[in-house]
Amino acid sequence: MNKKWWLVSPPVFLLISFCVIPLFIMVYYSFLSDGTTGHLTLQNYLNFFQKGFYLKLTWKTISTSLLVTIICILIGFPMAYIMAKVINSGKNIILIAIIIPFWTSQLVRAYSWQNLLRDGGILEIILRKLHIIGPEPLGILFTQTAVIIALIHIFFPYMVITIYMSLEKMDTSLIEASKSLNAGPFTTFWRIILPLSKPGIISGSILVFVPSLGVFVEPRILGGTEGSVIGTVIEDQFFEIYGWNFGAAVAFILLMIVFISTTVLSKFAKEEV
Amino acid sequence: MKKKSLGLALLFILLVVSAIGCSSSSTTTDKDGKKELIVVNWKDYGSDDPEVIKEFEEKYKVKVTHQYMASEEELLTKLRTGGVGKIDVILPNASILPIAIEENLIEEIDSTKLSNYKNIFEQFKNLPENSKNNKIYAVPWVWGSTGIAYNSEDIKEEVNSVNILWDEKYKGKIAFRDDFNDAVMTAALALGQNPNSPTNLNEIKSKLIDQKQLNRTYWKTGDEFSKLFAGKQISVGLMWSGQAAAMKKNGEPITYVIPKEGAIGWVDNWAIVKDSKNQDLALKFIDFMLSSKFQENWVNSGGPNPVNTEVTKNLDPEFVQQMGINEETIAKLHFISYHSDAEKKTWNEMWQEVKAK
Numbered sequence: 001m002n003k004k005w006w007l008v009s010p011p012v013f014l015l016i017s018f019c020v021i022p023l024f025i026m027v028y029y030s031f032l033s034d035g036t037t038g039h040l041t042l043q044n045y046l047n048f049f050q051k052g053f054y055l056k057l058t059w060k061t062i063s064t065s066l067l068v069t070i071i072c073i074l075i076g077f078p079m080a081y082i083m084a085k086v087i088n089s090g091k092n093i094i095l096i097a098i099i100i101p102f103w104t105s106q107l108v109r110a111y112s113w114q115n116l117l118r119d120g121g122i123l124e125i126i127l128r129k130l131h132i133i134g135p136e137p138l139g140i141l142f143t144q145t146a147v148i149i150a151l152i153h154i155f156f157p158y159m160v161i162t163i164y165m166s167l168e169k170m171d172t173s174l175i176e177a178s179k180s181l182n183a184g185p186f187t188t189f190w191r192i193i194l195p196l197s198k199p200g201i202i203s204g205s206i207l208v209f210v211p212s213l214g215v216f217v218e219p220r221i222l223g224g225t226e227g228s229v230i231g232t233v234i235e236d237q238f239f240e241i242y243g244w245n246f247g248a249a250v251a252f253i254l255l256m257i258v259f260i261s262t263t264v265l266s267k268f269a270k271e272e273v
Numbered sequence: 274m275k276k277k278s279l280g281l282a283l284l285f286i287l288l289v290v291s292a293i294g295c296s297s298s299s300t301t302t303d304k305d306g307k308k309e310l311i312v313v314n315w316k317d318y319g320s321d322d323p324e325v326i327k328e329f330e331e332k333y334k335v336k337v338t339h340q341y342m343a344s345e346e347e348l349l350t351k352l353r354t355g356g357v358g359k360i361d362v363i364l365p366n367a368s369i370l371p372i373a374i375e376e377n378l379i380e381e382i383d384s385t386k387l388s389n390y391k392n393i394f395e396q397f398k399n400l401p402e403n404s405k406n407n408k409i410y411a412v413p414w415v416w417g418s419t420g421i422a423y424n425s426e427d428i429k430e431e432v433n434s435v436n437i438l439w440d441e442k443y444k445g446k447i448a449f450r451d452d453f454n455d456a457v458m459t460a461a462l463a464l465g466q467n468p469n470s471p472t473n474l475n476e477i478k479s480k481l482i483d484q485k486q487l488n489r490t491y492w493k494t495g496d497e498f499s500k501l502f503a504g505k506q507i508s509v510g511l512m513w514s515g516q517a518a519a520m521k522k523n524g525e526p527i528t529y530v531i532p533k534e535g536a537i538g539w540v541d542n543w544a545i546v547k548d549s550k551n552q553d554l555a556l557k558f559i560d561f562m563l564s565s566k567f568q569e570n571w572v573n574s575g576g577p578n579p580v581n582t583e584v585t586k587n588l589d590p591e592f593v594q595q596m597g598i599n600e601e602t603i604a605k606l607h608f609i610s611y612h613s614d615a616e617k618k619t620w621n622e623m624w625q626e627v628k629a630k
Contacts, residue, residue, distance in 0.1 A: 034614060051622070053629040111500075118506060141506075142490045220451075221497075224490035228628040236625065240453060241617045242346050 030248035044249035054233070054250070061230045062257065064144070065212035068151045069159075072208045073201060075152070076159035080200075081193075083160075084167035085175070095164075098157045106154065110221040113150045117141040117222070142224025150218045158207035166200025167193075202269040209265075210258050230254055308335045310554050312362045313348060316341045319415070319571050320562060329561045335554055345369045352378040352546065361549040362558055364541055365411060367402040371611045373544070374410050380545040381408045386556050389563035393580045396603045397540055402611050411542035412559055415568075415577040418597065418606055419455055419537040422512035422520075424502065425528045435463050435532040437509055439480075444487045448501055448510035451491035453617075453624035454609065455511060455537060456481055462534045468607040474623055481627045491628075502527065514596050515577045522575065531597045531605060538606030541577075 030045070032038040048054045083091050101109065116122050119137035127133045140146050174196070178188040216231030223229075230250065237247030314320050321339045330337055340360070342348045349369045351360070357378055365373055373379050384390045390398075390412065397413035404410060423432055427446070438447055438459070450456065458468035460477040471477055489507050492498045495516045501507045502525060517529035543559045545552060561567060568579035569587055578598055579585070585598050597603065612620075 034618070051626070053626045057629050114500075118504060120505070220493065225485050225488050225628070227491075228625070232628075233625055236453075236621060241614070241621045243614075243618055243621070246618075 026248045027252060029244050030252045032245045034243075034245055038245070044246045045253070047246065048250060048253060057228055057230055057233060058253075058257075060228075061213055064148065064151075064229070065209050068148055068155065068212045069205050069209045071148075071152050072156045072159040073205065076156050076163055076204065077197075077201070080160050080163035080167055080197075083164050084170075085172060095161075098160055101153070102157065106217055107221075109154065110150060110218050113146065113153070113218075113222055114141060117146050117149070141222065142226075144223065144226055146222040146224075147219050147227065150222055151212055151215065154218070155208040155212060159201075159204035162204035162207060163197055163200040166197045170196045199269055202265050206262050206265055209261060213254060213258060308551060308554065310335050310337050310362065310551050310558060311340060311360045312337060312558070313340045313342055313351065313356075313360055314364045318364075319567075319576055325567065325570065329558065333554060333557060335551075337558070349373065349378075357546055358548040358550075360546045361551050361555045363544050363546055364414070365544055366539065366541055367400065367609055367611050370402040370411055370542070370544075371405075374405050378547055379410050380547055380549065380552065381410060382412060382545060382556070382559075384409050384412070387412065387560045387563065389560055389565070389581060392565070392583050393563070394582055394600065394603055396600065397580050400540060400542075400608060403542060411544040412563070413540050413542050413580045414559075414562055415571075416538060416540040416580060417577045418514045418531060418539075419450075419459075419511060420514060420517075420529060420531045421509065422502075422517045422527050422529045423509040424505075424507075424526055426526045427508040432509070432528070432530055433533050435459060435534045435536075438511065439463065439484055439487065441487065443509055445489055446508040447484075447488050448490060448492050448498060448507040449484060449488050450511045451493045451628070453621040456624050456627070457620045458537045458607065458609070459511060460484070462532070462536070462607070465534070468535070468537065469610045474619070478623050478627060481624070482630050485627060485630065515575075518592065518596060519575050529595050531602055533605075535605045535607055538603075538608040540580075540608060 031040050031042070033041040033043060079094075083094055117138065118124075118141045119139065121138070121141070123140075124133070124138040127138070128135075140149075170193070174192055175188060178192045183191070214231050216229065216235045219227040219229045220232055220235075221227075234247050234250050234254070237243040237250065312320060320326065320337075326337050329335070340351075342351070342364075345366055345368050348363060348365060349372060352363070352373065353376070363379070365379075393413055397416065400413065402411070403413070421432060421435060421437060423437070428443075437443065438449060449459075457471060457474075457477055460480040461468040461471040464473075464476055464480055466472055466477070490501070492501060492510065495513065498510065498512060498516070499520060502510075502520065512527075512529065514529060517527055520527045521529075543562060545555045545559075549555055563581055565579075565581050565583040565587075568581045569584045571577075572579050572584065572588065578596055585593055588598070593599065597605075
């Protein structure tokens with residue numbers, strides 16, 4: 001073994017003490033009963049599965065995250081393809097334009113969407129000037145649509161950048177070869193480009209889907225009365241009633257969903273490349 | 274090799290833990306030999322205004338040091354884990370007072386040593402959480418209510434009932450609060466149940482589900498409400514007395530009412546920590562906080578309502594009327610009482626279910 005092993009000890013120490021140990025503490029809490037003399041119990045998990053509305057919220061969270069991921073692929077792929085294969089100059093400018101929103105806090109961005117989407121707001125004025133909508137109010141703010149728009153805005157850069165990187169690595173001569181062998185654009189896309197960019201799409205999807213599962217700021221600020229998701233349930237447990245035990249159980253269930261979905265997605269990535 | 278690195282990691286952890294353990298022990302005198310009074314309060318909450326506290330510091334040759342809490346729960350934890358004997362004065366409310374008294378974390382207070390105690394509204398002196406076995410443990414300081422606020426340009430009719438939040442006429446213009454406590458208590462008021470110990474939670478749940486579809490949105494922080502109100506997204510909602518007053522001061526057309534069914538009230542109280550080395554100073558500090566001069570200054574610069582009856586005479590009568598700083602209105606308030614963790618959990622879960630519907 002290399003003698004420089006100690007060089008990795010600071011990050012290993014940081015990971016163990018601030019990530020692994022707290023995670024296990026959380027797992028422990030999730031099996032603890034309420035009250036000052038807590039004993040080990042399954043009650044927190046049972047409670048989650050017995051109450052129908054928690055399952056309903058879980059499904060709502062998963063389906064919203066899936067929708068966000070799919071839309072991110074649909075927007076992100078063409079954009080990444082154009083950057084990697086079509087244009088030669090100006091790539092850096094587009095990349096910077098994609099990254100700039102990262103410099104703004106998530107909370108500020110959520111509030112900005114409120115101003116854009118609200119009735120009588122900027123978007124409504126523009127759409128009315130363009131005669132796309134009539135005199136009726138826009139009615140997007142405080143709906144699920146507003147939440148999805150904000151989540152796409154926040155997470156699509158991850159998708160664009162990962163797909164861009166996999167396309168950039170791809171040998172352009174493969175596309176030319178495909179063309180010279182008389183393949184149409186659709187066949188070239190389906191047989192050459194898509195399979196070769198699959199690892200990028202999969203890791204992009206993980207990077208979008210997983211954080212979408214845990215959001216609570218955007219649903220609360222933009223979702224109105226329909227803003228409840230699993231993230232807000234966990235937030236309320238920890239901040240409103242100090243219900244660490246049940247909160248930890250819900251968080252752990254969410255973590256399991258994350259593990260399962262990333263495993264499935266990575267399996268999918270390994271198949272016949 | 275693996276064993277060695279694990280050992281090193283453990284050593285590291287040990288070092289960090291022992292470093293935390295050795296954090297400097299506090300003293301009650303600072304370097305000039307002046308006494309130090311340690312106060313735990315919310316940040317920017319009256320007592321830590323340097324201009325105001327200077328008068329007290331000079332009069333009693335003492336240095337007042339503030340520590341801040343982010344929640345009442347945190348304050349309780351502070352007391353349980355080494356705060357007793359170090360901290361002098363704290364600001365607990367009903368949510369933790371019974372526990373603090375039960376666990377012997379705070380001192381009994383001799384109200385005869387507080388010259389301003391007699392001026393406090395009677396109702397506040399009788400709060401059940403502030404005393405035990407006829408011994409006083411906490412002194413009321415400031416208070417407020419959660420009532421109905423509306424835009425007087427949009428709503429011309431007289432508003433005097435909490436049922437306006439259930440009025441179909443204002444569908445899409447209402448902002449209820451996303452808070453399990455406010456939600457349960459407000460629905461209980463509308464249903465004529467006791468807000469502090471509602472008897473029929475199922476009835477409350479369906480009442481809140483009926484209300485849900487009438488909202489523009491739920492608000493959580495005061496800032497959210499201000500933005501919604503100023504942006505004309507809402508016309509009426511559940512609101513805090515203090516913020517409604519501040520918004521009115523800023524020129525918003527906002528009117529605050531305490532509905533005829535009653536409203537939710539809250540009180541912040543001072544208490545002295547067990548084994549405080551500066552008990553006399555602590556009493557003088559509390560007395561200073563209750564003085565009409567302090568209370569009048571603070572309410573006039575946007576602070577919460579004063580408990581000192583003397584102050585009321587010097588305030589703008591319209592403000593006093595709207596905020597309900599008089600015995601009749603205070604009698605209509607249901608002050609948030611102590612609730613067990615199990616009860617809070619039930620209320621919160623019911624509210625989650627309403628929001629998930």
